[in-house]
Amino acid sequence: MRSTALFWVQHLLGSGHLRRIAAIASALSRHGIQCVVASGGMPLSHLDLGAAELVQLPPVRAADAGFSGLVDHHASPVDDQLMAQRRDLLCELVADLAPEVVVTETFPFGRRQLRHEALALLDAADALAKPSLTVCSVRDILEQASKPERYEQMRAIAMGRYDRVMVHGDPRLVTFGDTFPFADALGERLVHTGYIAAPTVTVTDRDGPGSQEVIVSAGGGAVGLALLEAAAGARPLSAHASNLTWRLLTGDPSLASSFQLSGDGIVAEPNRADFALLLARCAVSVSQGGYNTITDIFNARARAVVVPYGGEGETEQTERATRLARQGSIIMLPEAELSPRSLGRAIDQAMALPHLSPGVIDLDGAERSAELLLQWMDDD
Structure with missing residues (x-):
């Protein structure tokens, strides 16, 4: 039976969080792993998942740019019933798939408004006959926390509930410790993967749209x-x-x-x-x-x-x-x-700047993340 990886992701304003996870899931699926992406944000019309499967949870988004609250696809404030429905669907998904690895995007280093959902997912993964490997996928830089104690809460959950933390950045530019004060406490759990980028486009016609614009x-x-x-x-x-x-x-x-x-x-x-x-x-x-x-x-x-x-x-x-x-x-x-x-x-x-040179920052984060997940699944 094929190994399975379950990814949980919630985009609230833009689509970047979902696109990063889609890139990792697509890369991992090329290695023969069954990849399922549980997305809790608004559906996207064009999303490249490769061979990975998308499971759409009842969608929610940020009410405004200040993240003052969550609303559903009708722009109505979310209620307990909708959030309970999402949690139940996630837990059923874990029971059906029995994933070898569960990856949460951003949480516990963000998405605090959805912490009950994320923790329910982790509880379900831990309750399996063979508990899932738990991995956090997080971008290069954290937003500054509104309260200093939030960082300690992040650290406690990361160390208590996660086996690994993948930081999708290049430490030559910025390390996770530059914006997360307890990065050193994570020890070997923490790995920088490089940035996750779209596939490089080959330009055969330099005179097409955009030329010298x-x-x-x-x-x-x-x-x-x-x-x-x-x-x-x-x-x-x-x-x-x-x-x-x-x-x-x-x-x-x-x-x-x-x-x-x-x-x-x-x-x-x-x-x-x-x-x-x-x-x-x-x-x-x-x-x-x-x-x-x-x-x-x-x-x-x-x-x-x-x-x-x-x-x-x-x-x-x-x-x-x-x-x-x-x-x-x-x-x-x-x-x-x-x-x-x-x-x-x-x-x-x-x-007056020169064009950027290749390799200024590491852009191979999707494939590197897939390789790490494979390695950790083999070691588990």
């Missing part, structure tokens, strides 16, 4: 809108890029029409499926500093301006962008300083 990509909402508006006004203010085409990818399709009259040389459109190709061909990328966005930039070896999201107490993007700027890989423009003039100046600075 300024590519501006932003998520939806007010924050993304501010970046797009600054970009729309920055083109004539740039000393070195005012003669280039600026392509604004709006994230929210309804925003695209807002920029159609912004002037010659500006193209505004919803996000494109060939985004990786646009980055590989571009003169400069302009974006926020989320995990997946940064790995896309390095995969494409693009020169980049990064405007990290810093609202609602968020620290992760600023921490990542600061370190990348310090090593000379990107130009960072703090969100508080964003304006058409400052953005035009930052793009001029980025134009």
Whole structure:
């Protein structure tokens, strides 16, 4: 009988958490392991799972960017009945699959709002005739905790309930201990895997869409809108890029029409499926500093301006962008300083950067994570 791995993941705003787990599950399934991904977030229309299977829990998402609460797919606050239904489905899944390994994404280093669900999953895995190996999958940088005691709670759960912790980052850039004060206490449980990136795109036609363009990509909402508006006004203010085409990818399709009259040389459109190709061909990328966005930039070896999201107490993007700027890989423009003039100046600075060299950061995290899981399953 094939070995089975069960992954639990909850994306609340963006889709990055689910896409990282999908990449690991896809890589592990290529080694002959049956992989099941239990997703508790809103369904995605395009998700590459390879041979892995997706089980959709009743979906919930964050009510707002401040994570003030959880809502269901009708935007109604979640109730105890829905959360109990999710827990029951997870426990039934564990009983049916008897997985050799259970992987929780982010928890216990985040997703505190879902701790009862995650702990119920771990309890079910421990109750099997042969208890599952338990592994946490967590990104490179933690958000700063609102209360210092939260870190101790994370440490206690990690040491008491988990066999391994996979940190999907490159310690040459940032170590887990840089944002988690008890990392040393985890000892050999903790392993850095490298970053999880989309497959590298081979560019055969350098003259296609995006060629020598300024590519501006932003998520939806007010924050993304501010970046797009600054970009729309920055083109004539740039000393070195005012003669280039600026392509604004709006994230929210309804925003695209807002920029159609912004002037010659500006193209505004919803996000494109060939985004990786646009980055590989571009003169400069302009974006926020989320995990997946940064790995896309390095995969494409693009020169980049990064405007990290810093609202609602968020620290992760600023921490990542600061370190990348310090090593000379990107130009960072703090969100508080964003304006058409400052953005035009930052793009001029980025134009002077060399294209990123391969291997600046380790992007082989998906395959490395799969190899580690295989090794730990063999050792168990």
